[in-house]
Amino acid sequence: MQLDHEQQVALDAMLAGQNVFLTGRAGTGKSAVINEFIHHHPADLVCVTPTGLAARNLAEAGTIHRTFGLPSGVLQPGNLDYILLEKRSFLHTLKTLLIDEVSMVRSDTFNALDHLLRESASSAEHSRLPFGGKQIIVVGDFYQLPPVVREQAVEEYLEERLNGIYAFNTLAWQRARFQNVELTQIHRQTEPEFIAFLNSVREMDTDLQERLHDANERIAANRSTDGLNGPICLCCSRDTANKINAQALVQLPDSGVEIMGEKWGEFPDDELPVSQVLLVKRGMRIMLLGNRSHGTDIQQYEYVNGDQGEVLCYDPIARVILVKLDRGPIVNVTQTCWTHYEYTTWRNEEGKLQIVQDETGKFWQYPVMPAYATTIHKTQGQTLAKVHVILGDGCFAPGQLYTALSRVRSFDSLTLDRPIRFADALGDAMVQAFMKDLNRSKWQVEETNHSLKPQSKKLQ
Numbered sequence: 001m002q003l004d005h006e007q008q009v010a011l012d013a014m015l016a017g018q019n020v021f022l023t024g025r026a027g028t029g030k031s032a033v034i035n036e037f038i039h040h041h042p043a044d045l046v047c048v049t050p051t052g053l054a055a056r057n058l059a060e061a062g063t064i065h066r067t068f069g070l071p072s073g074v075l076q077p078g079n080l081d082y083i084l085l086e087k088r089s090f091l092h093t094l095k096t097l098l099i100d101e102v103s104m105v106r107s108d109t110f111n112a113l114d115h116l117l118r119e120s121a122s123s124a125e126h127s128r129l130p131f132g133g134k135q136i137i138v139v140g141d142f143y144q145l146p147p148v149v150r151e152q153a154v155e156e157y158l159e160e161r162l163n164g165i166y167a168f169n170t171l172a173w174q175r176a177r178f179q180n181v182e183l184t185q186i187h188r189q190t191e192p193e194f195i196a197f198l199n200s201v202r203e204m205d206t207d208l209q210e211r212l213h214d215a216n217e218r219i220a221a222n223r224s225t226d227g228l229n230g231p232i233c234l235c236c237s238r239d240t241a242n243k244i245n246a247q248a249l250v251q252l253p254d255s256g257v258e259i260m261g262e263k264w265g266e267f268p269d270d271e272l273p274v275s276q277v278l279l280v281k282r283g284m285r286i287m288l289l290g291n292r293s294h295g296t297d298i299q300q301y302e303y304v305n306g307d308q309g310e311v312l313c314y315d316p317i318a319r320v321i322l323v324k325l326d327r328g329p330i331v332n333v334t335q336t337c338w339t340h341y342e343y344t345t346w347r348n349e350e351g352k353l354q355i356v357q358d359e360t361g362k363f364w365q366y367p368v369m370p371a372y373a374t375t376i377h378k379t380q381g382q383t384l385a386k387v388h389v390i391l392g393d394g395c396f397a398p399g400q401l402y403t404a405l406s407r408v409r410s411f412d413s414l415t416l417d418r419p420i421r422f423a424d425a426l427g428d429a430m431v432q433a434f435m436k437d438l439n440r441s442k443w444q445v446e447e448t449n450h451s452l453k454p455q456s457k458k459l460q
Contacts, residue, residue, distance in 0.1 A: 003036060006184060006185055007033045013181060015037065019137070019179065020138075021179070021181070022137065023139070026402075026403075026406035026407075027406065028186055033139075041096065044093060047098045048064045048067050048097070052307075054101045056304055064109060065109075069086060092122060095134060101380070106167075107163070107164060107166055108162060110170050111170045113131070117134050119132075131172070136178075144402060145376070145380050145400060153345050157353055157355040191411065197411075198402065201401055201402045202406075204425055204432075212420050212425075219414055219415065228251055231386035232388070233387070233389075234388070235376065235390045241374055246370075248370060248372035254282040256284075259278045260278075261278065262365075263276070263364075265360050267362065273289055281311065284311045286308065286310070286368050287369055289336075290367030291305055292331075292333075305367075307327070308325070308326050310326075321333040334366070335365060337362055340361040340362070344358070379403070383408075386415075388415045388417070391418055398428035400426065401425050402425075
């Protein structure tokens, strides 16, 4: 693949063995750079992402948790010792670690990877280096959706012990001394007005109010979806997506079958990952909310969280839902077990905040939900032909509006349930401060010799 000038400079820095933070707006071709790097890099490279769907978009990638054998819940150095025994050979031979969609990687996960690589280092000297002296490459856009933290106790713990929920909050990030490379040339979108609009939403610049007014006039805000054949609806909340999906299912002629999920212990209804009573109809559009694999490599996954397809039938004897995925294969979807945890915090004798994770319940059900509508969170990293964004009562998460709007290539591919309000464009003060500091130290492309040089002042 032919890279543009910016992309080539980023690739050269990565191939030179530097620690690199590659960022840029949605659609700037970060994945293209990664895939070229994978193509040119030897076999001692390990590529990981926070989700199976993100891994599917890259060659030879796997999820962080599956690749490193990480447990669920809050990750603390004290509960990772078994990984050092089980994965020592893998950790020792790894030379370069590449993490895509790093904005979605929680601080405790990023810190855990640093701990594992330092503890498995081949020498005491390397154990004192960030990530055990391995090359670390991180890719992503922190202006998009942040890591998911549902429990107040977990957020409190991460804020106090790791300075926040983001990977860049950690000491490990600071010690890595990344070369910061930002791509600016948009490839997904080619419409100048749309690109300028997305940039304003992303960075919440001084032109945002005016650009929102112009965009609302251009977008057919009152155009509704076309039933089962319309564009996918992107919703701020899961409740809204569930209501739209229920309405769409009524239109299918098949009577369908109801499948009852099973609970053990305490698992609150409002935290169930899928419906306890799942209605499955022949021909229904679905999204899968679980992974099924025969190994750690993403190519060994039959399906991943975020895959979409169409139900062919439900086999009650084999207890599988037969699904034809949009990407081609027909798969047997089996039941998944989810675990619910509760967290409590306390302080030790030194006054340091500690956190305890208790398993309270389990839930068994098919990892299937109708896909006529989905949450914006589920679409990060995807390019979609058309979307209908349901803003409803408004966005509630930083980067939510920008993530939704940037899934498409132009104004013509986008419809809304209502005009966008200024209040919908939420930003995170911590991300904005991080990016401001990043711009002060960012390495810019030197046009004359295709190299990088440090930026001495804030980019305008």
